[in-house]
Amino acid sequence: MRVLSAVGWSLVALAGAGALGVLALRRGENVSAAWLLVAALCTYAIGYRFYSAFLAAKVFALDDARATPSERLSDGRDYVPTNRWIVFGHHFAAIAGPGPLVGPTLAAQFGYLPGVLWIVIGVVLGGAVQDMVVLCASIRRDGKSLGQMAKEEIGPVAGFTALVAVLGIMVVLIAVLGLVVVNALKSSPWGTVTIGLTIPIALVMGLYMRWVRPGRVLEASAIGLILLVVALYAGRWVAQQPGLASTFTLSGKTLAILVMAYGFAASVLPVWLLLAPRDYLSAFVKIGVVLALAVGILVALPPLQMPALTQFTDGSGPVFAGALFPFAFITIACGSISGFHALIASGTTPKLLERESDARMIGYGAMLMESFVAVMALIAACALTPGVYFAINAPVAALGPTVQTAAEAIAKWGFVVTPTELELLARQVGETSLLSRTGGAPSLAVGMAHLFSQSLGGSSAMALWYHFAIMFEALFILTTLDAGTRVGRFMLQDLGRHAWPAFGRTNWMPAVVLSSALTVAMWGHFLWQGVIDPLGGINSLWPLFGIANQLLAAVALCVATTVIIKMGKARYAWTTMLPLAWLIIVTMSAGATKLFSSQPRLGFLAQAHALQAARAAGTLPPGVKSAGDLTQMIANNYLDAAVAAFFLLSVIVILLDSAREWWAVLSGSKTPRSTEVPFQPRAFAAGD
């Protein structure tokens, strides 16, 4: 039996290595997506079978005889012993969002190889480790949050810095996601109407669950899902009526204001009316779409049109500025390693686990699943021809205003696409133009429409598939945006109550309105700057988000390392220090580049100086519409620089504070004292 298992796992390892070899070495002809799938799945299998088992047995010594918080603190509400498959689904639905879809799509400008290697290797040694270790640490501490653990394990300085950093990261995250939605809906009446209708649909569901059939979530969700399909067709109908279509053809600025108004409303209105129903709907759609994408890719097994590496690895790429190192590693955050997961893994999830050993499947396993979503997004992007990919993802400043200028610009980069092809594709998906739809959502939607219409027959359905994909992406994003605004509001109120106690009262309307407005103003400012930016905004905001997210991961890994060292397991601390070291290298160099690079398209300060020089000379740089916009862009670049500097400083503070603690324990000047809740035996009959 042991021999058989050894042979089996050797075969899996060989298959994975072989597939990676094909991906890395084959040049000049299109590689099938099948190789990518095999490489990813085999690496995941090996990582799960061996590395997660190692973490479970050696680092934490997970023990099924030990009671988990769900049993010890069982209250039927937060702490509920739950079957591991259900927790897996719940945890996956909570961690998966637009991040793993957008990042790989943008990083495809380097070719498929950097993306796939970082996603697959990063998750096995980094992201999944982070999620699992934070989850285990939290389970042993009554389900404490990352912030609390940072404060208790490392110290108050690290704790407070982590709190403020999380708020800052939240602001940047919401802004960039808002920008993705704005760019996807700009001048698209079909998309705008469909997404707009999801708001009244949520209201209907909310009212149904409140007054008609209280608490019947599944009935309301079924109604919501049916109405979503209606909304999809309603959008098409509106787009076909010339008069109505022009009413709903909105500019980026108008959409940005609408998104801000929505975020404010979601934060102020009662949760049951808007937030909760959207969240349920989004969870269903999320799981459905991930399954559909998997089926579509498995059936079509498209060839990868994108080369393994493009010439843009040198940093001259149009989608975002910056060379392969370090920018590939911050562009793809979710999918490889995402700091946000540490908040979930120390939030709801640890309060549900029935057995300690479930942490392996839920912490490590669910992250592998998310990584697989990122791989699928990468396939969808790379299955487009590079010409089409760059036409959708490069900003106006690089492509010019028409399909002709775009085709010329793309030909200069060495890729072929004709103006007619671009026009035809836009018509096929039911849009007037697909040029410079930066942000990743439209190109993913085109990729998915392409896959679905291939595997399900007929290009006539392309337009429906495209808008279906846009709809679900926007649905995820707005769900993160509204919940995030509300959480931001609570964090702000919590910080502000020290200065002004009444501000902290979460049910006092003036405080609620003020703190919500402040939160929206913070992310709204970044969103607005992205909308007026002639480089498309994604260019500067996505790297900022990537740095922020990776820095949060660095914070989580600092906490995790401290926990492991204090547990007396310093000899295994390399498991978290390895990804931590890599993230510090990547984020510090990316942050320093964004701050100090002398190239205006890369460095925030250099761009501010270049814009100031233009203003002094009395000229407007290409794409900038007015002197007012120019002045704002200059201020924005300084602000971006300040935010990047703040993130870097926060991490240095937390890292130094942690290192001090590690040194104190390792040098023997402080005895390691575990803050784990003492062992209590588990009652075996609990749960289902």
Add this chain to the structure above:
Amino acid sequence: MAPLVSFARRAASVLRRVIGAPDYERYLAHVAHAHPRAIPLSREEFARDALSRRYDRPGSRCC
């Protein structure tokens, strides 16, 4: 028919818990088991309470 109904009930309970919807029946079962003399929250109170717990703190949603 009976096994079908029981299957549908179980499936519905699984779906509810996956999407993080409040599960009142489980809460009632918990109260009956752990605090037999306490008066449980009504369905509506429970739903309100569950929502505010879910949305008022970070760590419920991700990117």
